[in-house]
Amino acid sequence: KAGVTxxxxxxxxxxGQQVTLSCSPISGHRSVSWYQQTPGQGLQFLFEYxxxxxxxxxxxxxxxxxxxxxNSRSEMNVSTLELGDSxxxxxxxxxxxxxxxxxxxxxxxxxxxxxxT
Amino acid sequence: QKEVxxxxxxxxxxxxxxxxxxxxxxxxxxxxxxxxxQYSRKxxxxxxxxxxxxxxxxxxxxxxxDKSSKYISLFIRDSQPSDSATYLCAMEGGLGGGSNYKLxxxxxxxxxxxx
Numbered sequence: 001k002a003g004v005t006x007x008x009x010x011x012x013x014x015x016g017q018q019v020t021l022s023c024s025p026i027s028g029h030r031s032v033s034w035y036q037q038t039p040g041q042g043l044q045f046l047f048e049y050x051x052x053x054x055x056x057x058x059x060x061x062x063x064x065x066x067x068x069x070x071n072s073r074s075e076m077n078v079s080t081l082e083l084g085d086s087x088x089x090x091x092x093x094x095x096x097x098x099x100x101x102x103x104x105x106x107x108x109x110x111x112x113x114x115x116x117t
Numbered sequence: 118q119k120e121v122x123x124x125x126x127x128x129x130x131x132x133x134x135x136x137x138x139x140x141x142x143x144x145x146x147x148x149x150x151x152x153x154x155q156y157s158r159k160x161x162x163x164x165x166x167x168x169x170x171x172x173x174x175x176x177x178x179x180x181x182x183d184k185s186s187k188y189i190s191l192f193i194r195d196s197q198p199s200d201s202a203t204y205l206c207a208m209e210g211g212l213g214g215g216s217n218y219k220l221x222x223x224x225x226x227x228x229x230x231x232x
Contacts, residue, residue: 033219
């Protein structure tokens with residue numbers, strides 16, 4: 001069974017630009033969560049999508065947004081990029097909707113490394 | 118005080134040593150406790166999962182949770198060079214889920230097992 005696939009693996013952008021990252025979950029998984037990982041802050045929750053709707057959100061500004069398609073694939077968008085947005089962006093999928101407290105295990109992809117110059 | 122504290126290391130041990138990794142937390146609502154392993158340039162991989170207090174063993178790995186002390190541990194027996202990675206603790210909880218129900222991670226401990 002294929003794991004979580006994230007594209008692209010590496011991305012270099014300039015301040016002020018926008019970027020879109022893509023995630024394909026494990027087949028059959030309907031929930032997709034996004035995390036930002038930096039050396040200073042570690043892994044921080046961005047948002048969770050289930051059935052094409054955002055179900056849960058972390059403490060990030062509105063420049064960070066996402067969406068989920070009917071096939072459960074998800075995209076994350078960051079507008080007006082700042083230097084501090086340089087990070088590894090991780091997508092994780094799970095079988096069930098997580099914000100209801102069922103602790104469905106998360107399976108992570110290998111991430112997209114975003115560098116903002 | 119951060120919700121989850123984890124010593125970043127680095128921790129360097131000889132092959133065959135017993136490794137102890139720890140996290141403390143402040144949120145008494147946490148009920149589910151996990152350990153993830155992350156190799157360089159890879160995403161985190163779920164290693165161990167425990168609910169509430171107690172021990173869980175899986176091969177060379179043992180996870181312990183002490184909710185009264187808000188302290189969790191991961192022990193690795195007979196450590197191997199292939200265990201060299203960053204180990205992340207993670208936890209979540211709260212009855213009924215909701216907007217506060219999301220996985221909170223420690224910053225990770227970098228472990229090197231030397232042959």
